[in-house]
Amino acid sequence: MGCGKSSNGATPAAVQKNAQSASENGTQKVTNLLHDHFLGNYRNGLDLDSAESSKVYAIRDMAGDIVYEHRTTGIKTWTKAVDVAPPGSSSTQLEVLFHYTTESQFTSICGNLTHSVWSLMQDEHGLFGSGVYCSPFEAAALGSQKNLSRHTKAFCLDDWEAFDFCIPILASKRDCLDLRRFQLPEMVHGPGKTIHGHEMDEGVDVSVFKNTAGPATALKSLRSNAEERLRMEVVERQARLGKDHPYTLQSMNSLISCLKVNGKTQEAERHASGTSSDVVADASLSPVAPSSIAPVAGAGIEALDNQAAISRAAAAVLAATQGVKGLAPLPASSGNNPGTNGRPAPMPSGKSNGVAVEPNAASSLPALMSDAQGPNRRRAMHVAGRPRE
Numbered sequence: 001m002g003c004g005k006s007s008n009g010a011t012p013a014a015v016q017k018n019a020q021s022a023s024e025n026g027t028q029k030v031t032n033l034l035h036d037h038f039l040g041n042y043r044n045g046l047d048l049d050s051a052e053s054s055k056v057y058a059i060r061d062m063a064g065d066i067v068y069e070h071r072t073t074g075i076k077t078w079t080k081a082v083d084v085a086p087p088g089s090s091s092t093q094l095e096v097l098f099h100y101t102t103e104s105q106f107t108s109i110c111g112n113l114t115h116s117v118w119s120l121m122q123d124e125h126g127l128f129g130s131g132v133y134c135s136p137f138e139a140a141a142l143g144s145q146k147n148l149s150r151h152t153k154a155f156c157l158d159d160w161e162a163f164d165f166c167i168p169i170l171a172s173k174r175d176c177l178d179l180r181r182f183q184l185p186e187m188v189h190g191p192g193k194t195i196h197g198h199e200m201d202e203g204v205d206v207s208v209f210k211n212t213a214g215p216a217t218a219l220k221s222l223r224s225n226a227e228e229r230l231r232m233e234v235v236e237r238q239a240r241l242g243k244d245h246p247y248t249l250q251s252m253n254s255l256i257s258c259l260k261v262n263g264k265t266q267e268a269e270r271h272a273s274g275t276s277s278d279v280v281a282d283a284s285l286s287p288v289a290p291s292s293i294a295p296v297a298g299a300g301i302e303a304l305d306n307q308a309a310i311s312r313a314a315a316a317v318l319a320a321t322q323g324v325k326g327l328a329p330l331p332a333s334s335g336n337n338p339g340t341n342g343r344p345a346p347m348p349s350g351k352s353n354g355v356a357v358e359p360n361a362a363s364s365l366p367a368l369m370s371d372a373q374g375p376n377r378r379r380a381m382h383v384a385g386r387p388r389e
Contacts, residue, residue: 031141033052033056034057044236045232047059055071059079066079073139073142073144075148075165077098077166078167080111080229082167083221093173094172094173096168096169096170097135099167101165108120128186128206129187133155136207137151149163169209226258230254234255234279237251
């Protein structure tokens with residue numbers, strides 16, 4: 001599973017016991033309202049909205065973003081998820097993890113559809129190794145700020161900031177590693193032990209999201225899932241709240257920004273101008289632009305093949321016209337530059353280690369919500385190193 005190694009350590013019964021101990025003093029019932037929601041109704045564009053959930057979580061508007069605030073602890077969970085599951089995955093193939101973070105990191109991660117989202121969540125100096133540290137438990141299951149603090153201190157010593165914000169992560173089960181049963185490469189002492197050999201505290205459960213598909217593939221999934229979910233969310237909120245409700249307008253603004261990131265600028269402009277009346281039907285009219293994701297190592301093979309084909313064609317033209325008056329003679333060694341001793345010519349600038357390197361498309365992405373959208377706009381986020389406006 002993922003990059004970890006299996007162990008005969010914690011059994012399912014032990015895991016369930018740990019889940020129960022995550023509730024403070026055993027007095028608060030462990031709930032899975034958000035966990036079940038993100039694996040269920042969320043994927044159909046619905047919000048958490050029931051009489052039972054309203055007793056546990058309050059829906060708050062925080063600087064233009066919507067959160068589920070746990071009434072007991074005050075922990076605020078984003079109403080959306082960083083959904084990196086392969087498109088079309090069934091709920092039985094997925095898991096939900098909860099990434100607790102600071103307010104500043106939270107505002108930078110929410111709605112971020114650029115490469116920077118991974119570095120914002122990644123902890124390179126965690127006590128179990130490098131990874132995106134999470135809990136399998138939502139705020140209601142942790143039950144208290146004390147239990148949240150025990151969770152964060154299990155892997156991070158630099159907890160001088162409050163980790164009272166939460167980002168749900170929806171991913172394949174193979175990428176969600178319970179560190180009591182699986183080990184990261186740095187965990188040389190075995191599962192459940194830090195890189196220094198210390199046992200994980202009793203009653204604390206730490207998981208890590210490990211992106212085994214690679215950042216480019218995960219980013220494609222993130223953008224595709226975000227667009228699909230936002231389309232459903234807009235339709236659902238228009239029907240339930242009306243087209244002019246602040247939450248509906250926020251959803252539409254998020255969809256417009258997502259469409260622009262995905263290269264569907266014409267559809268985005270139709271929605272922005274109000275000339276598109278059906279979000280779902282309009283999807284079939286929107287051409288899919290070529291991927292704007294910068295290639296990673298191993299992704300430039302096609303470009304190299306094209307370059308080789310061009311070189312072969314040029315050599316053929318020169319061979320066919322050799323000796324014709326006014327044309328330059330063939331090089332001494334076909335396909336190589338003179339003076340290279342038979343070695344291939346150096347790659348032109350813009351290529352590195354034989355792989356085509358294109359400019360990072362993220363550097364030109366717009367902020368995910370325009371300042372012109374009024375008081376309900378999303379807070380501008382760190383994109384390509386620019387500070388929030």
